[in-house]
Amino acid sequence: MPQTHSLARIICAAAASLVLLSGLTACDNKQSAGANDSEVLAEYRANPKYADRITGDKFSGYVFASPETQAMQDDDFENPGMLAVQDGEGEWGKVVGSAGKSCASCHNDAKSMKGVAVAYPKYEPKVGKLANIEQRINLCRTENMKAPALRWESKELLGLTALVEYQSRGLPISVRIDGPAKPFFEEGKKFYYTRRGQMDVACAHCHEANAGMNIGVENLSQGQSNGYPTYRLKWQAFGSLHRRFEGCNEEVRAQPYPRGSDEYTNLELFVAWRGNGLKSEAPSVRR
Amino acid sequence: MAEDIKPRIRVPQSAKKDEIIEIKTLISHPMESGQRKDSQGKTIPRKIINKMTVAFNGKPVFEARLEPAISANPYLSFFLKCTQSGSLEFTWTDDDGSTYKATQAITVS
Numbered sequence: 001m002p003q004t005h006s007l008a009r010i011i012c013a014a015a016a017s018l019v020l021l022s023g024l025t026a027c028d029n030k031q032s033a034g035a036n037d038s039e040v041l042a043e044y045r046a047n048p049k050y051a052d053r054i055t056g057d058k059f060s061g062y063v064f065a066s067p068e069t070q071a072m073q074d075d076d077f078e079n080p081g082m083l084a085v086q087d088g089e090g091e092w093g094k095v096v097g098s099a100g101k102s103c104a105s106c107h108n109d110a111k112s113m114k115g116v117a118v119a120y121p122k123y124e125p126k127v128g129k130l131a132n133i134e135q136r137i138n139l140c141r142t143e144n145m146k147a148p149a150l151r152w153e154s155k156e157l158l159g160l161t162a163l164v165e166y167q168s169r170g171l172p173i174s175v176r177i178d179g180p181a182k183p184f185f186e187e188g189k190k191f192y193y194t195r196r197g198q199m200d201v202a203c204a205h206c207h208e209a210n211a212g213m214n215i216g217v218e219n220l221s222q223g224q225s226n227g228y229p230t231y232r233l234k235w236q237a238f239g240s241l242h243r244r245f246e247g248c249n250e251e252v253r254a255q256p257y258p259r260g261s262d263e264y265t266n267l268e269l270f271v272a273w274r275g276n277g278l279k280s281e282a283p284s285v286r287r
Numbered sequence: 288m289a290e291d292i293k294p295r296i297r298v299p300q301s302a303k304k305d306e307i308i309e310i311k312t313l314i315s316h317p318m319e320s321g322q323r324k325d326s327q328g329k330t331i332p333r334k335i336i337n338k339m340t341v342a343f344n345g346k347p348v349f350e351a352r353l354e355p356a357i358s359a360n361p362y363l364s365f366f367l368k369c370t371q372s373g374s375l376e377f378t379w380t381d382d383d384g385s386t387y388k389a390t391q392a393i394t395v396s
Contacts, residue, residue, distance in 0.1 A: 077297050083315050083360055090291045236358075 081283025088163025097147025
């Protein structure tokens with residue numbers, strides 16, 4: 001008798017998980033996009049202005065920004081991020097290192113970088129782990145140009161990153177999480193759902209469960225990375241996604257990891273995957 | 288130090304007579320105030336854009352004196368009433384005496 005009992009239980013559980021699974025696939029289905037929207041998110045979705053900034057259940061950070069911030073991003077003249085792109089253009093053609101090469105020696109015009117940035121972070125066989133755009137640029141410098149790696153968050157590295165990212169503006173984010181990238185993706189996912197700091201909260205608590213809600217005076221976004229690197233008004237400077245991660249970690253009173261650390265690059269892949277399909281807005285303006 | 292100082296301007300290509308148009312200007316410049324110290328404790332010398340002038344067909348139409356408290360990459364915009372076609376000349380003057388220039392023609396119909 002006890003055996004039949006447990007069997008019935010298993011069947012019940014299987015049926016329940018089936019229901020759950022079909023529920024999940026329905027969420028992924030484009031037709032039912034918006035079914036899970038909170039009141040605030042539904043309001044954003046109804047605004048035709050944001051049609052290009054929402055893909056399925058994914059909302060770009062642009063949607064959560066104030067009209068003034070949006071206006072700043074929309075006009076390339078007023079977008080201070082374009083100054084970083086300009087810095088990058090200056091760096092692109094500079095010959096550095098003992099190999100006597102510049103970026104342009106191999107890649108010609110920076111326009112050839114179109115569509116590259118949206119696929120990063122990517123598994124890099126040379127180092128046996130993930131590399132994001134910053135790390136890929138530095139790898140190019142140390143391996144191919146025989147030049148010293150650029151300091152993280154330096155004007156040069158931010159400029160080059162901005163220049164490369166800018167070429168993919170408007171293209172959908174499309175990172176791959178299969179194959180060799182899989183274990184790193186899982187690490188990033190674990191990071192995202194791990195509680196940390198004195199506040200004891202995970203990334204998901206703000207950006208998944210409460211996106212669109214207010215925390216103090218701030219409106220929580222989904223924490224999408226499609227606008228990075230970004231000119232952030234709080235910093236009054238242009239900065240990388242890892243700098244933003246650091247800020248998030250500090251806000252929950254956790255010890256941040258160093259910029260460029262494996263933990264943050266793995267997290268970057270997970271965050272990018274969450275936004276797969278969203279159009280790249282780099283260099284964006286965020287508050 | 289070779290800084291990448293580049294002026295940028297936005298002027299409408301054409302305008303109707305007596306129309307009021309907005310001119311936007313921006314120059315990438317560190318605007319070093321002269322108040323800061325480097326890691327050795329030495330004062331970083333002042334280097335700012337101290338003057339910006341705009342002339343329309345050689346006649347001054349806008350002038351600004353900039354002070355050290357103005358932040359990096361100064362952005363200035365102003366409005367101009369167009370009565371005739373001509374060219375706008377923008378000049379930024381640096382503390383070290385160098386000038387950066389930009390010009391654009393505007394057709395008034």
